[in-house]
Amino acid sequence: MKNLRTTALLIALSIPFFGKAQKCNYNYLGTKTLYAAPSGKNKSAPVGYQPVFINHVGRHGARHLTKEVNTSFGYRLIMRADSVNGLTSAGKKLKQMILALDKVERGQVKSISAEGKDELQGIGQRMYKWYPQVFGSTPKLNVAITKEVRTKQSADAFLIGLKAGFKEEPKIKEYNDDTDLRFYDASPAYVAFEENGNWQADMKQLQNRLNHVRMYNKIADDWLNKAFMKTLKPDEAEKLVSDVFGFATIVPSLKTEIEKAGVKPSEVDFDNLIGCSDLISLSRIDMLDDYLKKGPGSDVNGIQVRIAVPLLVNFINTTDDFIKSGQVNADLRFAHAETISPFATLLGISGADKVAPDMTNVGETWWSSQVIPLSSNIQWVFYRKDGGNDLLVKVLLNEKEAKITGMDNRNYPYYPWAALRALYMAKLSKLNVGLNDDMVKYLKEVK
Structure with missing residues (x-):
């Protein structure tokens, strides 16, 4: 496990996605x-x-996925935005990708x-x-x-x-x-730690360094127009982006199912709607969360x-x-x-x-x-x-x-x-x- 960072970067370069290399020279898939x-x-x-x-x-x-796409917060928010003409052109692409993934995943979750x-x-x-x-x-x-x-x-x-x-x-x-x-699941002390443990200080430090609130709003701003963005509650941009990031990271596991559903890879290419630098930041937050709650911390x-x-x-x-x-x-x-x-x-x-x-x-x-x-x-x-x-x-x-x-x-x-x-x-x-x-x-x- 020597030089883990270099090794992971090399692996990221070699992981295929439907016959092409990942666009980021960084493995942002984490546990997926x-x-x-x-x-x-x-x-x-x-x-x-x-x-x-x-x-x-x-x-x-x-x-x-572990729950149906159409039950996710991201799905509901994008559909609500669409109903009031609150989507940008990128947001309309995102809507179609979410619907395509919903088609792939329906009845197969877990x-x-x-x-x-x-x-x-x-x-x-x-x-x-x-x-x-x-x-x-x-x-x-x-x-x-x-x-x-x-x-x-x-x-x-x-x-x-x-x-x-x-x-x-x-x-x-x-x-x-x-x-x-x-x-x-069986330890009350761990469940309490997972929800409200001392890991929060370390997570907050990374989030502050990444200016995470601004990042979530910036990403969501690409998908939602200004008028709709003003209606969001403080944590809703983060919930939306987190769900879409989850969709992006599950897609490589579903190559066969995507093909069987008659969906083209480009129709579920969520990572192109996030961008490499933001994918890296989101994966750093995701990895630290795993490290603090499941690893050495x-x-x-x-x-x-x-x-x-x-x-x-x-x-x-x-x-x-x-x-x-x-x-x-x-x-x-x-x-x-x-x-x-x-x-x-x-x-x-x-x-x-x-x-x-x-x-x-x-x-x-x-x-x-x-x-x-x-x-x-x-x-x-x-x-x-x-x-x-x-x-x-x-x-x-x-x-x-x-x-x-x-x-x-x-x-x-x-x-x-x-x-x-x-x-x-x-x-x-x-x-x-x-x-x-x-x-x-x-x-x-x-x-």
Whole structure:
């Protein structure tokens, strides 16, 4: 994760959008960045060691919007403006784009897209290709999902890719695990933090530097005539622009669906109605919001990280179960960006666990597009030597070998499991958490 800013800029240059490069040499898609299969080779395991078990958690794939276009504030405001002749020529273009996106999205919200299915199938295929020894003749898999349909769809797509290499149908135990995978919903202290936490001071500092109120009004002024602009309430320009920015960032996930709907790419090219400099500013605000509420923020031991403790406990316990019984080949979980980011921080994954020295320029330290793109994932891959008992483990972030803060990295990326487990047990001990504790109770009481 060295030089994250340079890496993200290079990635931005290479991300295709319907066959053309993004017009900005900057990845403004943030958490809606399409998943990129890793390039390059992983380091070979020490001589004699073979992969024997995988512990995995992944975010759902590229998706549709989470609510219908015609229920959004942006839709309602633009239609209201149109009804009183309040749209500029650019505003009329925006109206047509919103209607086109509404046509594409109608009835498909909350689901993963065709792009998302491809992402997850690819990750599953590579898991089998790289670690076939893990799965044996009749693979046994635990598959955990959340209450959201897109995690079930993601699990199904992943398994299609994984099972393509199997000779026999696997035995699969599928179950819902919102406690370990949607912990952010189950903690009253975190919900309060998310709504009114100390992150607000850092956000206000960046917003002031970007002169955000003027920016939102300037963008909205391109779409709404002066008379209608005067009727807006103080926060309505911001709500409108935020919705349109959300439309702009979801479009790359919908290539197949847009084509099937008979819509041309130019008919949903929202970013051309915002402009590159403003897209960059909006993405900086968006990324800082993710960083403060889902990532290291100003405190790597803050509530936004400590809520991920149940998932760490689950990873350790399921690994211990494998060591005792060896009955399951892989534990596979499918969840959300709000799951992956705090877990990556809690694990001490380099590039995902550092407090930024300057919150107005968090991109020097952390990028949402690198940590939690669509289909982002964390894997623990365990290795054992024939006839031996000692386990080695490597940690992967988005299928790339990761360094762990606090570990001896001389044999990176292969860590003795006993040493890594001890590191994480020490973290849990500092939080007064045991492996047999009630995690529902923990989430209710954690402060």
